[in-house]
Amino acid sequence: MRKKTILLFLLLICMTTAAFAEEPAIVDKPLPWSAQREQLTREYARTHYGMDIVSIVPQAVVVHWTASQTWESAYKHFYADTSGDGTVNVSSHFLVDRDGTIYRLTPETALNRHAIGYNWCAIGIENVGGVNGAEDLTAAQLEANIQLIRSLQEKHPTIRYVFGHYQQDAARASGLYHENVAGYYSIKIDPGKSFMAALQANLQDRGLIFFE
Numbered sequence: 001m002r003k004k005t006i007l008l009f010l011l012l013i014c015m016t017t018a019a020f021a022e023e024p025a026i027v028d029k030p031l032p033w034s035a036q037r038e039q040l041t042r043e044y045a046r047t048h049y050g051m052d053i054v055s056i057v058p059q060a061v062v063v064h065w066t067a068s069q070t071w072e073s074a075y076k077h078f079y080a081d082t083s084g085d086g087t088v089n090v091s092s093h094f095l096v097d098r099d100g101t102i103y104r105l106t107p108e109t110a111l112n113r114h115a116i117g118y119n120w121c122a123i124g125i126e127n128v129g130g131v132n133g134a135e136d137l138t139a140a141q142l143e144a145n146i147q148l149i150r151s152l153q154e155k156h157p158t159i160r161y162v163f164g165h166y167q168q169d170a171a172r173a174s175g176l177y178h179e180n181v182a183g184y185y186s187i188k189i190d191p192g193k194s195f196m197a198a199l200q201a202n203l204q205d206r207g208l209i210f211f212e
C-alpha cells in the first residue's frame, strides 16, 4: 500500500514536470534599441513582408549557429543598428554560449532579422559554434535549447513549429514563409542535422511540428 502511494506520488511529480516547463536561467543582455534601429526594422518589414510592424506574434522557433567561436564576437556582430548596406542589422532573440548560458538579446516579441521569409513570426536562437561548418554544438547547448523552447512555447502558445535554419525550404510547408523580394535567399547549413535530430527527440511530448 505504502509502495503504491509512493509510486503514485512519483508519477504525479513526473506529470507535473512534463506539463510545466520552468523558465531556464536567462541572462538579459539587451542589444541597443535605438530610434534608427526601430525605423530600419519597420522598413525591413514593409519591404519584405508588406507589414507595418516592429513586433511579432511568435509562431515558430528557428535554431541557428553563429559560425563564430565566442558569444562576445556574435554579440558584437549584432550590436550595430545597420548592416553593411544600410539596412537593419541581423540579430537574434537568444544567444546560447557553449557552456549552455542563455543570453536574451531582445524582447521575445521584437522583430529580429535572422531567417529570410520568417522574421515576421519567428523567434531566433543562435548557438555559439559551427565554425567552418563543423557540427560541434555542445551537450550543454542542446539542454539549454530544449529548456528554452519548452518555456517559450508555454509563454507563447502560438508557437507551433521548430526548425533549423537549413530547413528553411522544408518549413515552407508551415505556410509561414513570406518574402516579397524575388531572389532574396541564401543557402544555410546551421545548426547541423544531428543537433536538430536531438532537439526533436527531446521535444516529442510538446506537440510541436518539425521538418526533415
Ligand SMILES: [Zn+2]
Residues within 6 Å of the ligand: 063, 064, 065, 114, 165, 188, 190
Ligand atoms: Zn542561421
